[in-house]
Amino acid sequence: MVALILRGDNNGFMFSVPLTIPPAKAPDKAIVHIAPSWEHGASCGSCTRCCKEIGCPVLDQESGLCRGYDSFFWRYFNCGRFPTIQPEIDYYGCPKWLMNPEPVFAPAQAATEAQPAGATE
Numbered sequence: 001m002v003a004l005i006l007r008g009d010n011n012g013f014m015f016s017v018p019l020t021i022p023p024a025k026a027p028d029k030a031i032v033h034i035a036p037s038w039e040h041g042a043s044c045g046s047c048t049r050c051c052k053e054i055g056c057p058v059l060d061q062e063s064g065l066c067r068g069y070d071s072f073f074w075r076y077f078n079c080g081r082f083p084t085i086q087p088e089i090d091y092y093g094c095p096k097w098l099m100n101p102e103p104v105f106a107p108a109q110a111a112t113e114a115q116p117a118g119a120t121e
């Protein structure tokens with residue numbers, strides 16, 4: 001991961017994480033879910049698309065395994081928390097993750113939620 005940052009050819013991938021955000025071992029399930037068509041459960045199976053796309057130096061080319069899996073850098077930067085937005089899924093062609101649908105509010109419900117607590121009309 002550090003090599004990716006120092007090489008500077010990661011398209012901003014590693015620097016998109018705010019320095020104050022805690023490390024993560026998985027994406028936020030409030031944002032994404034595993035595609036029903038994905039057959040490997042929580043695992044990425046033999047897929048290495050995102051690793052190959054960024055030319056990750058810790059991907060073992062022979063085994064297809066990540067040599068940095070669950071390391072501090074893996075959790076701190078984007079690997080552990082991937083994906084966070086639809087363009088990331090699209091860019092890497094990730095077949096595993098789907099964005100959760102946006103919550104839909106009825107107009108009356110939205111107006112109620114927009115009022116500050118204790119407000120009266």
Ligand code: SF4
Pocket residue numbers: 044047048049050051082092093094095096097
């Ligand atoms: S592209 Fe998606 S399924 Fe493939 S290795 Fe990356 S996160 Fe896992």
